[in-house]
Amino acid sequence: TMWRALAAYTWCIYLAVRPVGSLEWSSVPASGTLPSARRDMAVGYFQTQNKLVVFGGKGGPITNDTWVFDFVAGSWTDVSGATGPGARFSMVYGVVGNHLYVTTGEGPGKIFYNDVWQFDVTSNTWFQVSTTGTPPSTRYGAAGGVYPGSTLLYVSLGFAGERFFDTFVLDTSSNQWSTRFCEGNCHPYAPTYPHARCLHSGSVVDADRLVIYGGCLSGGETGGPCPSGDSWIFRNSEQEWTRLPDCASPRTYSSMALLPEVNGQKRIVLYGGIEKNRQVIQTTASPADTVVVLDPDSMTWTTRITTASGSFPAKRASAAMALSSSGLYLFGGIDTETNALQNDIWFLAGNSTSADQAAAGECVPIFTNFLLVHGLLMFFGWGVCLVWGTFIARYFSSSGTTWFLLHRIFQVSGLVLSFIGFVLGIVSVQFDHFKFAHGAIGIIVMLLGISQPFNALARPHRPSEGEKTPLKRRIWELFHHNIGRVAVALALINISLGVFLALAHTAVWALWFVYLIVVILVFVFFELLKIPVVHEKMAAILPMKTKEYPVSNEQKMENVAKTDDSQQGEK
Ligand code: HEM
Ligand SMILES: *[C@@H]1O[C@H](CO)[C@@H](O)[C@H](O)[C@H]1NC(C)=O
Ligand SMILES: *[C@@H]1O[C@H](CO)[C@@H](O)[C@H](O)[C@H]1NC(C)=O
Numbered sequence: 001t002m003w004r005a006l007a008a009y010t011w012c013i014y015l016a017v018r019p020v021g022s023l024e025w026s027s028v029p030a031s032g033t034l035p036s037a038r039r040d041m042a043v044g045y046f047q048t049q050n051k052l053v054v055f056g057g058k059g060g061p062i063t064n065d066t067w068v069f070d071f072v073a074g075s076w077t078d079v080s081g082a083t084g085p086g087a088r089f090s091m092v093y094g095v096v097g098n099h100l101y102v103t104t105g106e107g108p109g110k111i112f113y114n115d116v117w118q119f120d121v122t123s124n125t126w127f128q129v130s131t132t133g134t135p136p137s138t139r140y141g142a143a144g145g146v147y148p149g150s151t152l153l154y155v156s157l158g159f160a161g162e163r164f165f166d167t168f169v170l171d172t173s174s175n176q177w178s179t180r181f182c183e184g185n186c187h188p189y190a191p192t193y194p195h196a197r198c199l200h201s202g203s204v205v206d207a208d209r210l211v212i213y214g215g216c217l218s219g220g221e222t223g224g225p226c227p228s229g230d231s232w233i234f235r236n237s238e239q240e241w242t243r244l245p246d247c248a249s250p251r252t253y254s255s256m257a258l259l260p261e262v263n264g265q266k267r268i269v270l271y272g273g274i275e276k277n278r279q280v281i282q283t284t285a286s287p288a289d290t291v292v293v294l295d296p297d298s299m300t301w302t303t304r305i306t307t308a309s310g311s312f313p314a315k316r317a318s319a320a321m322a323l324s325s326s327g328l329y330l331f332g333g334i335d336t337e338t339n340a341l342q343n344d345i346w347f348l349a350g351n352s353t354s355a356d357q358a359a360a361g362e363c364v365p366i367f368t369n370f371l372l373v374h375g376l377l378m379f380f381g382w383g384v385c386l387v388w389g390t391f392i393a394r395y396f397s398s399s400g401t402t403w404f405l406l407h408r409i410f411q412v413s414g415l416v417l418s419f420i421g422f423v424l425g426i427v428s429v430q431f432d433h434f435k436f437a438h439g440a441i442g443i444i445v446m447l448l449g450i451s452q453p454f455n456a457l458a459r460p461h462r463p464s465e466g467e468k469t470p471l472k473r474r475i476w477e478l479f480h481h482n483i484g485r486v487a488v489a490l491a492l493i494n495i496s497l498g499v500f501l502a503l504a505h506t507a508v509w510a511l512w513f514v515y516l517i518v519v520i521l522v523f524v525f526f527e528l529l530k531i532p533v534v535h536e537k538m539a540a541i542l543p544m545k546t547k548e549y550p551v552s553n554e555q556k557m558e559n560v561a562k563t564d565d566s567q568q569g570e571k
Contacts, residue, residue, distance in 0.1 A: 023269075023291060023350035023358045025308040028329070030345060032075040035067040036060075037341035039318035039334045040253075042093035044100035046121045047325055052345065053100050053121060054320075054331060058089035059341055062108050066119060066126070069345065084126040085117040090199070092155045094146025095322075096172045098122050101129075101153050103170070106140035112160040114138045116170060133177035136168045143202025143212050146172075147258075148323065150207035156181075156234065157212070159198030163220035167210070167234055180239055188222040188436060189500040191509070193241040194232045196222045203256040203268050205296045210234045211244070213270055216252045218279065219430035223439055223501055225371055226279055226430055227252045230503050233296055247301030247363040248292040249283050251275050257321035257328050259293075265352035268294040269328060274317045274336060279428040281373070284365035288315040291348075293355050303361035306348065313346045314338075326351070370428035371502050377421030378498065379512075382491035385414030386449065387519055390488050395526045415449055422446050438497040441490055448487035455480055492516060 041057025052069040056062070064087035065080040091105030091113070099118040106112055114136050116129040136142070142158030156167040165186035170177050181193065188195050200215025213231045217224025229250030232241050254273030258266065270292040275283050286292070286303075289312050293304050306312070319333030319342070327349040332342045350358070389410025396403040425442060426433065434440050459480070460472040496516065499509040528534045 022354055023304055023306040023327075023348055025306055025310075025312055026347050026349065027310055027313075028071070028345035028347055029074060030069065030076055033078070034076055034343050035065065035078070036063070037343040038063065038089075038332050039341060040089040040091075041320055041332060042091050042100065042102045043320040043322050043329070043331050044093065044095040044119075044121075045322035045324050045329050046095065046098065048098075049121055051121060052322065052329055052331065053119060055093075055100065055102060055119065056085065056088050056091065056105070057332065062087045062089050062106070064088065066124075068121070068124065079124040081125060083128075084119075085115065085128075086111070086113065088113055088140075090140040092142050092144040092153070094144065094153050094204075095148070096146055096151055096153070099172075101146065101170075101172060103153070104136065104139050104142050104155060104158065112138035112140055116175075118172075129172075129175055131170065131175045131177055134179060135170075135177045136166065137164070139164060139198075141198030141200075141215070143200050143215075143256075144210065145202060145204045147204040147207045150204070152207060152236070154202070154204060154210045154234075154236075156202060156210060157194065157197050157200065157215070159220055161220070163196035163198060163217070163222045165193070165196045169236060180236055181234065181241070188217075188224060189438075189497050191243075191500055191506070194230070194243075195224050195228075195501075195503065196220070197224070197228065199252040200228075201254040201256040201270065201273070203258050205233065205258065205266055205268065208236045209296065210236070211256070211268055211294065211296055213248070213254060213256060214251045214273070216430070217503075218428065219432045221432050221435040223429060223436045225250065225369060225503060227273075227275065227277065228503065229365075229367065231294070231301070233299075242299075244294070244299050245301065247303065249275050249286055249365040250280075250367055250369075251317075252277075253317035253334075255319045255321045255330070255333070258323055259328065259355055260323065260325055260351040262351050262353040265356075266296050267352040267355045268296060269321070269348070269355070270294065271321065271330070272316045272319055272333065272336070279369045279371065279430070281368040281370060283367050286315075286365075288312045290361055301363065303363055304355060304358040305361050306358065313344070314340075314342065316342060370424045374421045374424040374428065375498055375502055375504075377417045377424065378491075379495060381414045381416075381418030381421055382445070382449075382488070383495050383512075383515070385410045385417065386491065387488055389414060390484055391523065391526070393484075395529075411452065415453065418446065418449065436501075438494055438501050441494045441497070445487055445490045445494055448483050448490070452480065452484060452487070455483070492519070 036059045038057035038059030042055045044053045050071045054067045056064050068077050068079050085102055086107050088105030088107045091102050093102045098121050101118050103116045116131055117126055118129055119126050136155050139158035139160040143156050144154035146153050151173040153170040158164050165182045167181040169180050195217050197215035197217045200212045202212040204210055211233045214228045216226035217228050218226035227250040229246050231244040234241050251273030255271045258268050275285050289306050290303050294301050314335045316333035317336050320331050322329045330346040334341055389407050392403050393407045434443055459476050463469050499512050
C-alpha cells in the first residue's frame, strides 16, 4: 500500500507539471519562389481566402514588394503592381474585411510616412486612401492594429527625430483620423500615461482597447529606459492609459498578437525581441520556447512554455504575427543569435483556453541596466551624502571641529559617487544628449557640484582673532554657500524627475517623496531654530544648549578657529 500511495503521489506530481493543453509551434512549408528574407514588414492573414499577405520591410534594402502566400497551394506569389505604398519598414497595419491597411513607416533616406494605403486581397491591388481629420505626424516604430470585425485602426507613439506620446485612431468606415490621446501636451515625467517611445510592440485587445509593450525610450529628446519592460493598456472610449504589472524581460522589436478567443476570453501573446544593448548590464534572455501571455481583463502576465511538432522557430526580433481562427501565424524577422534575416512561416496553434493550460514559467526576470546604477549612485551621492554634508556645514559649524571633518567626508564621497553616476547617465543615453529637462538640469548640478571642492581649495584664509573678515573671504563664502545651496536644491528636483523618467514603480517614487519631505522638514526646523525667539521657545521644551545661537557666519568661523588651532585645513 505504501508503494501504491507513492505511485499515486508520483502520478499526481506528473499531472501537475506535465504540459496540458498547449501552444504548439509548427513550421509551414512553402514551395517555389519565396519573398526575400526581411524584418519589420506588414502582414495580414485573411481567413476567408486562407492567405497571408506580406508587404515591404527591411531586408538589406528597404522594400515595397507585396507577396501573397496561399495556404492551400503552399506557395508564394509576388503580386507587386504598378502602384503601391513607397518602400518602408516598421509601419502600422491591420486587416479590415478584405483589405490590409498600412500606414506610417520609414523609407530609404530617413523619409517618414503618414499616408494610408489599402491592399485588396481579392484583386491584389493597392489603393491610396484619402483621409480627413489630423493624421499622426510622419513616423516609424509606432504600434497599433485593428481588432477583427472593427473598423478602427490604432496608431500609438513612435519616432521621427523626436519620440511621440500621442495615440490616433483612423476610422476606416469614414476614413477620418482623430487624435485620441495627448495633442502635444504630454511630458516624460508623468506616471499616468506611457512615456514617448518607439520600437515597442502592440496589439488590439478589442475594438476599444490597445495594449503596448516595451520599446526604446532613450534619446529622441525624452530620455528613459531602452529597452523597456513596461506595458500599458489604452482604453479609447475613456481616452485613458493604465499601466500593467511588469513580467517579461525588457525588449525592443518584439511581436504581439491576440490569440483566438474562446468564450470571449482575451489572451495576448508577446514573442521575441531584442533584449540586450549598451544600456543593459544583465538580463534574463527569454528561451526560444517561451512566450509571454497577457490576460488584459485581470491584467496579469504569465510566461508560457510552448511545445513544437518538430523544431522551434529560431529566436527572433522584428517578426510579424497575425491572428487566424486556430492560432497565430509568424513571418520573417531577424535571428537574434546569428543576425540572419528570415522569410519562413510558422504557426502557433492555440487559443485563450489552451494558452492558460500551457505550462507556466517564471515571471520576474533579473534585469539591471545603467539607469538603475545611475539612479542609485545619484540618490546616495546627492540625496544622502551631499544633502547631509550640507546640513552639517550649515547647522553645526558653530562648534567643534568634527563638523568640518564630516562635511569633507560627506561632500567628497557624495561627489565621487555622483560623478560615476553622471558618467553612467550619459553613457546610457542613446543619442540627443541634454535635450530633456532632467539631463539639462543634471549637467548644471554636476558642474556646480564639481566646482565646490576646487573653489574650497582656493579659499582666502579666515582672519585671525580680532581682525575683520576681509572682503575676499566674504565673497568666497557668498559663492561657496550659495553654489552649494543651489546645487543641492536642483539635485533634489532632479532626483524627483529621475524617478519618473526611469519609470520607477509607485512604491519607489512614493518612498523618495516621503524621504524628500523629511529632508525639507528637518531643514525648515533647523532654519527656524536660527531665529532667536523660536530658539528660546524651543529651548524651554527641548534639552538644548542655548549659548551658540544666534551666531553670524563670522562668529561661527571665529569659534571654530578658537576651539581648534591645529585645524590647518580650514584656515
Ligand atoms: C541629482 C541627481 C541626478 C543627476 C545630477 C542626474 C543627471 C543625469 C544626466 C547628466 C543624465 C544624462 C543626460 C544626457 O546625456 O542627455 C541623466 C540621465 C538620466 N537619469 Fe539622471 N540624474 C540624477 C538622478 C537620477 C535619478 C535618481 C534617476 C532615477 C533612476 C535618474 C534617471 C535618469 C534617466 C532615466 C536618465 C535618461 C537615460 C537615457 O535616456 O538613456 N537620474 N541623468
Ligand atoms: C516602390 O517605391 C518607390 C519609391 O520608394 C516607388 O517609386 C514605386 O512606385 C514603388 N513601387 C511599387 C510597386 O509600389
Ligand atoms: C483551443 O486550442 C487547442 C490547441 O490548439 C485545441 O485543441 C482546441 O480545440 C481549441 N479550442 C477551441 C474552442 O477552439
